[in-house]
Amino acid sequence: VCRRFHRLVARNIVPTGFTKGNRTLEGLPSTYTESDGEADTLEIRLEDAPSHLEITLFYTVFNGYDAIARSALFMNSGGQPVKILKALSMSVDMRRSDYDLLQLSGAWARERQVCRRPLAAGMQSVESRRGASSAQQNPFVALL
Structure with missing residues (x-):
């Protein structure tokens, strides 16, 4: 943009x-x-x-x-094309540090394997460089 x-x-x-x-x-x-x-x-x-x-x-x-x-x-709503270069996801600052991060990853024929780990200090991210979600990485994260 x-x-x-x-x-x-x-x-x-x-x-x-x-x-x-x-x-x-x-x-x-x-x-x-x-x-x-x-x-x-x-x-x-x-x-x-x-x-x-x-x-x-x-x-x-x-x-x-x-x-x-x-x-x-x-x-x-304009007459000219618009190119979206980047649409970032959100960030959340947490006051407590005793959460677990849950994400879904996998491989062919093993989609959506639950991966749970303690939430660590610093940046946590879940990403795929394929340009789309896939069996290897699902765009989902939960804090427990």
Whole structure:
């Protein structure tokens, strides 16, 4: 995206409110609920008028679970193509240090093997350099 977008987007925040239920990600793996009463979703729209780019952030809280799902939707309402160079995931600062990090990795015919380890000081990351999720690395992490 153009360099100015990152600076301008923080000044153009449009809270759109809460909705009942969970937003499904068409064509992508995602969390789901059986009924709308099982989750609440906060939507926040970030706008950059010069580039005509909007990003809607979705934060879903699942009732009865200590879990939040996050996703982003990029919309180009301008006439020019926009190239997204990078869309970073989130970072969380933790006050306690007695958590375990759970992730899913694997190989062909051994998908989604549970890997659990103590959360250590410093940066923790789960990544794949293939450009897509795969049997080797699934884009999932949980703190226990």
